[in-house]
Amino acid sequence: MISRDDLRGSLPGDLRSVLPRAELDVEAALEKVRPICEDVRHRGSEAVREYTRRFDGVTLDRLRVPARTVAEALTTLDPAVRDALEESIRRARLVHRDQRRSDVTTRVVPGGTVTERWIPVDRVGLYVPGGRAVYPSSVVMNVVPAQEAGVGSLAVTSPPQPEHGGLPHPTILAACALLGVDEVYAAGGAQAIAMFAYGTDECRPANLVTGPGNIWVAAAKRYLKGVIGIDSEAGPTEIAVLADGTADPVHVAADLISQAEHDPLAAAVLVTDSPGLADAVERELADQVARTKHADRITEALAGPQSGIVLVDDLEAGLAVVNAYAAEHLEIQTANARELAARVRNAGAIFIGAHSPVSLGDYLAGSNHVLPTGGCACHSSGLSVQSFLRGVHVVEYDEPALAEATARVVALAEAEDLPAHGAAMKARFDWGIPE
Ligand SMILES: NC(=O)c1ccc[n+]([C@@H]2O[C@H](COP(=O)([O-])OP(=O)(O)OC[C@H]3O[C@@H](n4cnc5c(N)ncnc54)[C@H](O)[C@@H]3O)[C@@H](O)[C@H]2O)c1
Ligand SMILES: N[C@H](CO)Cc1c[nH]c[nH+]1
Numbered sequence: 001m002i003s004r005d006d007l008r009g010s011l012p013g014d015l016r017s018v019l020p021r022a023e024l025d026v027e028a029a030l031e032k033v034r035p036i037c038e039d040v041r042h043r044g045s046e047a048v049r050e051y052t053r054r055f056d057g058v059t060l061d062r063l064r065v066p067a068r069t070v071a072e073a074l075t076t077l078d079p080a081v082r083d084a085l086e087e088s089i090r091r092a093r094l095v096h097r098d099q100r101r102s103d104v105t106t107r108v109v110p111g112g113t114v115t116e117r118w119i120p121v122d123r124v125g126l127y128v129p130g131g132r133a134v135y136p137s138s139v140v141m142n143v144v145p146a147q148e149a150g151v152g153s154l155a156v157t158s159p160p161q162p163e164h165g166g167l168p169h170p171t172i173l174a175a176c177a178l179l180g181v182d183e184v185y186a187a188g189g190a191q192a193i194a195m196f197a198y199g200t201d202e203c204r205p206a207n208l209v210t211g212p213g214n215i216w217v218a219a220a221k222r223y224l225k226g227v228i229g230i231d232s233e234a235g236p237t238e239i240a241v242l243a244d245g246t247a248d249p250v251h252v253a254a255d256l257i258s259q260a261e262h263d264p265l266a267a268a269v270l271v272t273d274s275p276g277l278a279d280a281v282e283r284e285l286a287d288q289v290a291r292t293k294h295a296d297r298i299t300e301a302l303a304g305p306q307s308g309i310v311l312v313d314d315l316e317a318g319l320a321v322v323n324a325y326a327a328e329h330l331e332i333q334t335a336n337a338r339e340l341a342a343r344v345r346n347a348g349a350i351f352i353g354a355h356s357p358v359s360l361g362d363y364l365a366g367s368n369h370v371l372p373t374g375g376c377a378c379h380s381s382g383l384s385v386q387s388f389l390r391g392v393h394v395v396e397y398d399e400p401a402l403a404e405a406t407a408r409v410v411a412l413a414e415a416e417d418l419p420a421h422g423a424a425m426k427a428r429f430d431w432g433i434p435e
């Protein structure tokens, strides 16, 4: 129970330290991924194949999936799944197309302009998880914004599945085919991220790698950042639900369980001012978990230190808690949900009201489901078209505009004791280069 007194005067950081959160030791995982990444750097595909044998239990002669195999995956795709994927792609395109940026030219002074030009990254590597669950939906969430940004070269990688002849899951291949992606690799974990970073004889290096994954994937992204660009760390899934006594405990429990289903390290947190709702949700959780397929990993996730029910005095305190927590997904199920949502500062994505569950966002809302976890939502965004663009300033001044700027540039250069900077300006005018 966190009371208003606990909150009074507490900084978001203090509050964060008393909230449930996974003690995800990415730093410890870094120790383990460092040698994997270095090995891939030096031995390329041979090393990727060796770690694939060790961690995925699959022996592969080559990592690249033949383009024909990708295309053929469509022939065995369940028509209902095809229809759902196509609609998911259509809705995601609608949302992501609206995120495209236009170049903007600012006339700073007469004769002096700065244009911000948006240029897509040349080549991206897209990670699609495939350990405990397989994620064709993450193919959509990675590929659509990259394509809408105008990225020219896209490669997808996903862990090989022993029961599918060492290929990524057929629905992942089919999703790639639907999106027109034919460069696909059967590799997962840290070794796949290193493959994109350093390149191998089979896979050209990429400029940027994006996509969600487990702790090994998150650690590899952190280790290789700089060698390759990365999106935000999108690690084990999190859901926070801010609810009052008007929320339906059956729905709240179902939504918490839905995200706990991803990983024993997934986090599910209810923040409520209603002791009655808290009790009812607890009862519902026990009932629903017992009846669900992945009860083991869900039970582990719900019992972990990262999950729990936080009872607050009122919804103001609840708002402070969810802002401090900065969940990957935040559902607001209260009487005044839209109003509270407008005051949320930190969340990867916000789901308003009884009819906007996270499961909708995972597959079909049109929003992106690759979102920052572990509190990163206080500084990072989910995947979007912007993730695949670079803004480049293009500067163009004419001679009078440069002349008008010269004295001030010289003054600032001298203040920084960098006189050659000033000299580069003066050289263009009568002032000349000083002896
Ligand atoms: N935040 C998001 O946007 C988002 C979206 C979807 C999924 N997720 C998360 O992605 C994760 C997917 O995890 P997953 O495990 O199912 O698939 P994954 O593809 O991320 O990881 C599987 C890979 O991990 C490697 N691996 C397994 N054990 C290892 C070990 N002991 N040492 C080194 N490497 C090892 C293997 O090579 C395997 O290919 C889940 O945590 C889920 O919650 C997050
Ligand atoms: N909830 C995950 C994002 O954290 C995305 C996902 C994909 N499939 C099901 N769920």
Ligand SMILES: [Zn+2]
Pocket: 237, 258, 259, 262, 362
């Ligand atoms: Zn999910």
